[in-house]
Amino acid sequence: MxxxxxxxxxxxxxxxxxxxxxxxxxxxxxxxxxxxxxxxxxxxxxxxxxxxxxxxxxxxxxxxxPIDLGELEALSEYREPLEATAVRLACARASEADLAAIEEMLDACQSGAPREEWHRVGTDFHVAIARLSGNPFIVKAIESVMARLSRARWLEVWTEPSREQAWAEHRRILDCIRRNQPDEAVRVAAEHIRDTRDRLLRSLNDDRRGLRARGFAVIGGR
Amino acid sequence: MxxxxxxxxxxxxxxxxxxxxxxxxxxxxxxxxxxxxxxxxxxxxxxxxxxxxxxxxxxxxxxxxPIDLGELEALSEYREPLEATAVRLACARASEADLAAIEEMLDACQSGAPREEWHRVGTDFHVAIARLSGNPFIVKAIESVMARLSRARWLEVWTEPSREQAWAEHRRILDCIRRNQPDEAVRVAAEHIRDTRDRLLRSLNDDRRGLRARGFAVIGGR
DNA sequence: CCGGCTTTCTCGGTATCCCAAATTGGGATA
DNA sequence: TATCCCAATTTGGGATACCGAGAAAGCCGG
Missing domain, CATH: 1.10.10.10 (Winged helix-like DNA-binding domain superfamily/Winged helix DNA-binding domain)
Known part of the structure; x- marks a missing residue:
């Protein structure tokens, strides 16, 4: 290379x-x-x-x-319709094998798993769902979104309850797709995105001082 | 610079x-x-x-x-929820001055205007609406979409009826936003996006041979 | 001790050089 | 005529050289 x-x-x-x-x-x-x-x-x-x-x-x-807190809200607003479209299309287009592969990915992430694992799977889940849409533009957009969220998510995966809640929400989204309930899937996915936004904002605001102390530039927010 | x-x-x-x-x-x-x-x-x-x-x-x-015909469908699928979100947010957030500026832009494009003008305004309209959403990610995504469509749109603006229809649809979208009818605006915008996709696909398929003759790589499509 | 001036040094922007891989063109051969 | 082979050329990837602007450091007079 x-x-x-x-x-x-x-x-x-x-x-x-x-x-x-x-x-x-x-x-x-x-x-x-x-x-x-x-x-x-x-x-x-x-x-x-x-x-x-x-x-x-x-x-x-x-x-x-720098990490931009204001960006988190805009990012949530942006990804919500995209991921809604992704899960809707996934209901129509995903094969059982596709869904099984994603389920396996989720299951591989047990309580004892290291933070890196939770972080990676949390990203990959959204990208994998986007991939099920069969639309390369949606995939790229979600990849970009997850990259932008990546650094903030290190804080989210720090605490057990956050990890578990995100994991449970992922599971529910997957189940809705599997049961071919697009409207429900969209509802659950949108809720997950808003929850994630709130969790990240809370984490970042809480740790803001600590991050700054480590020399991290954290800007924006209200 | x-x-x-x-x-x-x-x-x-x-x-x-x-x-x-x-x-x-x-x-x-x-x-x-x-x-x-x-x-x-x-x-x-x-x-x-x-x-x-x-x-x-x-x-x-x-x-x-190369120009990729298959891409046109995926792009349409991708931009529809984004622009739907954009017009919905525009209804909530746009000021009368913002809307007047866009209307002026549309009005500046008369029947006798050169093709370049129609082409430019057609792009700028969508970006301007996206801007009204106040969400920079949506703006960037729409800018990218319009760049990807740009080359195909040279064919669309070639014929008078296509130009006029697109212009009329833009006007209707703007009116819905001005009257603060978000659901109607979303409906009209989605319809416009599908119409545009169809117009572009028809234009490109018709001119495919001519484009190839000019040495242009046109791939994909069905 | 301080403020303004000059010198120096660092850094990104650009040009140029070198190299290995790949393409090309032509001639020998079947 | 088709095909193979090799040398010459071209090309992109990388390294290095050079420049000018701007920041930092030193210096000097008050």
Whole structure:
């Protein structure tokens, strides 16, 4: 694989896993030493990440995108009709095998599982459902949404009740699709999205101070 | 402004206006001579355009993204719930001044206006409505959708009846928002989106041969 | 001790260079 | 005429060199 893609993957992972703090400044020359490779592939990776808005320009500098609390509301408003459409289409188009695969994914996530596992499955569930819609634009949009939520969700998966509630809601959505009840599926999915928004806002507001203390840029909110 | 942005803008415009044919191959060194500037800013512009999927890799080569007929259906399916949400939110959030500005934009497009004008206004209308939603994610999504439809729409604005019908539908959507009838607005907008899809599919299928003759790559469809 | 000035250093933007892989073109051969 | 093979060329990926702008650091006079 090309160096550029390697660097892109690593950098993206470092950002989404909070290895690089939101708001942190990166110089191309620091990245050059951090990863093996010259500025050429690093620049390409940065431009790419800029397109996903995981990285941003601050004047002439590159910074990791800050966590924006205000964004959470808009994101919820945006994804709700998309995921509603996704579950509706999934009811019409998904095969039993597709649904079984998703169920297996959910079941693989037991109480004792590490936080990374809950975090990953929580993302993958939504993307997998979107995939059932058969619509590549919906899939891409949901992937992008989950990437934007990724960093905030590390806080959500910190507490047992949040994890469990999200998991239960995922299960209910899946069941509605399996029973081919599109209207109910849409209702449950919308409720899940609003619940998630509230959970994330609460987590972030609670931990805001702690995050700032760790040097994370957390902006917006009311 | 940086060279990279200049090149990006020009190249994007050339692609969206069909100045560069869909499927056409570009070498970095040809672009280097076409625009003044070295490969470095050109490559940055290409990576950016790749993120918008206006440019694509074909093996090791860069090509202008082909026009994909199959994509039109998926796009319609994708944008319908988004624009439905947009008009619904617009009903709740738009000011009279906002609506007047959009009406003015529509009115500026008279029968005698050049095709470029119809094309531009057709795009801007949808983006403007999305903006009324106040949700930046919806705006970005609609901008992206309209960019993807841009090239196909050159055919749509070719014929008088198509132009007029789209214009009338835009007007009806605007009126529903102004009268604050969200459900009706959603219905009309959804109908407009389906009509547009059908018009575009018909235009493209009709002109498919002609487009191919011009060296345009047109793929997909049934 | 402070404020304004100059010097230095750093960084991103751009140009250029090098390389390996891939494509191409042509000639020999069947 | 079709096919294979090899050299020459082209191409994109990466590395490096250079530049100018802006920030930081030092310096000097008050």
């Amino acid at each position: 090309s160096q550029m893609l390697q660097i892109y993957d690593q950098l993206r992972e470092m950002i989404l896993s909070l290895d690089l703090g939101p708001g942190e400044r990166m110089t191309e020359r620091w990245l050059e030493s951090r990863f093996a490779g010259s500025r050429t592939p690093i620049r390409a990776a940065l431009v790419r990440l800029e397109g996903e808005e995981l990285v941003r320009r601050d004047g002439r500098n590159w910074i990791v995108a | 940086s060279q990279m942005l200049q090149i990006y803008d020009q190249l994007r415009e050339m692609i969206l206006s069909l100045d560069l044919g869909p499927g056409e191959r570009m070498t970095e060194r040809w672009l280097e001579s076409r625009f003044a500037g070295s490969r470095t800013p050109i490559r940055a512009a290409l990576v950016r355009l790749e993120g918008e999927e206006l440019v694509r890799r074909d093996g090791r080569n860069w090509i202008v993204a």
